[in-house]
Amino acid sequence: MGPSRLEGTGVENPMKRDPARFWNPYAGGIALGLVLLVTYLLMGKGLGASGASFRVGVAVTNAIAPLHVARTPGLAAVTAEGNPLDDWLVFEVVGVLIGGFLAAMTSGRLGRETLRGPTFGTAPRLALGFGGGLLMGAAAKMARGCTSGQALSGGALLSVGSWAFMLSVFAGGYAFAYVVRRQWR
Amino acid sequence: MMFPIESLSDERRTLGLGVAVVVGIAFGFVLERSGFGRAQKLVGQFYGTDMTVFKVMFTAIVTAALGATILGAVGVLDLRAVSFNYPTYLWPMIAGGLMLGIGFVISGYCPGTSLVATASGKVDGLATVLGVVVGGLAYAELLPYLGTFNDSGKKGGLFLYDVLHLPPVAVAAAVGVLAVLAFKGAAKIEQMVNTRAQQPMDSNEA
Numbered sequence: 279m280g281p282s283r284l285e286g287t288g289v290e291n292p293m294k295r296d297p298a299r300f301w302n303p304y305a306g307g308i309a310l311g312l313v314l315l316v317t318y319l320l321m322g323k324g325l326g327a328s329g330a331s332f333r334v335g336v337a338v339t340n341a342i343a344p345l346h347v348a349r350t351p352g353l354a355a356v357t358a359e360g361n362p363l364d365d366w367l368v369f370e371v372v373g374v375l376i377g378g379f380l381a382a383m384t385s386g387r388l389g390r391e392t393l394r395g396p397t398f399g400t401a402p403r404l405a406l407g408f409g410g411g412l413l414m415g416a417a418a419k420m421a422r423g424c425t426s427g428q429a430l431s432g433g434a435l436l437s438v439g440s441w442a443f444m445l446s447v448f449a450g451g452y453a454f455a456y457v458v459r460r461q462w463r
Numbered sequence: 464m465m466f467p468i469e470s471l472s473d474e475r476r477t478l479g480l481g482v483a484v485v486v487g488i489a490f491g492f493v494l495e496r497s498g499f500g501r502a503q504k505l506v507g508q509f510y511g512t513d514m515t516v517f518k519v520m521f522t523a524i525v526t527a528a529l530g531a532t533i534l535g536a537v538g539v540l541d542l543r544a545v546s547f548n549y550p551t552y553l554w555p556m557i558a559g560g561l562m563l564g565i566g567f568v569i570s571g572y573c574p575g576t577s578l579v580a581t582a583s584g585k586v587d588g589l590a591t592v593l594g595v596v597v598g599g600l601a602y603a604e605l606l607p608y609l610g611t612f613n614d615s616g617k618k619g620g621l622f623l624y625d626v627l628h629l630p631p632v633a634v635a636a637a638v639g640v641l642a643v644l645a646f647k648g649a650a651k652i653e654q655m656v657n658t659r660a661q662q663p664m665d666s667n668e669a
Contacts, residue, residue: 300504303515304646306497307522313489314523315530319540320482322467323548325490327575331592332599339600352603366472369480373487374575375582380488381495382583390584393502393571400586407587410570411577411594412601414563418574419602420613421559422552425573426490429560430520432549434527435542436623436634439551443560447573450564455509458569462503462510 295386314434321366324431328418330371337362352419367427395462403461464541466534491579500579502571502587509568511656514649521642528635536632546620553616570594 300306317325336356340347347353356362382388394403418424421443423432429447432440471479497519498504507513535542567573570591572580577595580588606613624631 300498300515301493301496303497303518304522306493307519308526309493310490310497310519310523311526311530313486313493314527317486318527318531318545319466319534320468320486321471321479322469322541322545324545325486325575327573327578328595328599331574331578331595335596335600336603338596350603352606353600366480366483369483370487370490371578373484373489374491374494374578375487376484377488377491377493378495378500378579378582379491381492381579382500385496387495387500388583390586392586393580394587403587404590407570407572407577407590408594410566410568410572411574411591411596412598413566413594414570414574414591415595415598415600416602416605417559417562417566417598418595419559419599420555421563422550422556424563424575425520425567426575428549428556430523434524435531435546435549436528436631436638437546437549437551438618438621438623438626439553439556440549441623442551442553443556443563446557446560447564447567450561451506451509451568452564453561454565455506455568459510461571462506 295384297386299385310430311434314431317431318435323366324427324434325370326367326423326427326431327371327374328415328424329427330365330367331415332356332419333362333365333368395460397463398461406458406461464538466540467545490575491582494576494579495583499576500583500585500588502580502585505573505576506568506571511652512660514653517649518646521645525635525639525642528638529632532631532635536630542631543620546622549620551616551618551621552614553618555613555615557616566598 314324317323333356336347336353339353340357340362347357379388392400392403394400414424421428425447428440429444433444471482494500498515504513505516508516531540531542531545534540563573570577572588572591574595577588577591581592622631624634627634
């Protein structure tokens with residue numbers, strides 16, 4: 279999984295692309311906090327992710343089965359406002375994809391691969407990715423946001439529900455980590 | 464109150480959508496550079512080997528919370544208007560949080576970081592994104608069968624400073640103090656887990 283940062287000898291060249299080198303977590307956190315603060319100031323709301331993924335799903339479903347969308351209240355609520363993709367969050371996520379791409383490219387981390395442990399297969403890893411995503415898609419609808427839209431954005435506004443959500447995310451992750459540990463071995 | 468700029472969500476909406484793309488680029492860039500496009504870096508949090516998620520997330524929360532509450536206190540930001548977007552539904556938020564945490568450790572990503580992973584070419588990130596899309600649709604289908612659960616524990620806008628009867632800035636500062644203490648604890652856990660892991664099976668990177 280990429281070269282170890284310990285392999286470098288001597289003084290590190292700050293301009294060298296090193297896929298194993300990341301920002302200092304506290305510096306990254308301050309940068310992320312400032313991006314969030316600017317978003318509050320300009321837009322009156324925070325960042326998000328899962329809501330945009332959901333809107334893409336509604337748009338696809340609406341193109342295939344518009345009558346079904348109209349009959350399903352949880353989907354019709356989105357199409358009632360107009361085109362599901364004509365939304366602030368969808369544009370923000372387009373930006374996230376661009377920003378993630380640029381950051382990966384300029385740090386040497388861009389490349390097609392499936393992240394997994396050395397003894398774990400690609401197919402089961404993709405199945406776990408999809409399965410975990412399935413749970414999270416439903417969970418984010420239930421909780422009215424994900425780690426970005428609820429825990430981070432609501433948490434920084436000190437919302438009680440956002441904090442209950444965030445602590446539950448950590449609890450769920452720790453409780454289940456042992457069960458799926460083999461995918462990283 | 465100069466902020467938020469309401470016109471960006473209203474008559475200058477097109478400009479607001481442009482702002483969304485720019486803000487998103489910054490968001491995605493910071494996430495990737497912090498290591499959040501790599502599943503091992505993210506799930507290391509749940510195995511005690513890498514506390515980056517905790518450090519980045521709480522530093523960001525403290526930074527934004529201090530900024531928002533200070534700007535609210537001096538009358539630059541309408542804190543209530545922004546906070547209004549984050550009402551509390553206690554039970555679905557707790558249940559959803561547990562479920563999302565389980566999904567996180569299974570997939571190796573959260574919904575936002577799976578997008579960053581996809582943008583950097585990670586196929587498992589793409590599988591997670593597809594799962595999130597289908598999972599959201601499935602929840603909308605199941606919603607009519609869940610009865611009143613989805614709206615249970617409805618508290619409206621309820622904030623830690625309401626519960627504690629303190630000024631918002633004081634609570635943000637207290638969260639900051641707690642975070643610093645927790646960072647020290649996190650560093651200690653990382654050190655303990657990683658020195659123990661190195662003894663039996665050499666270093667398995669990430």
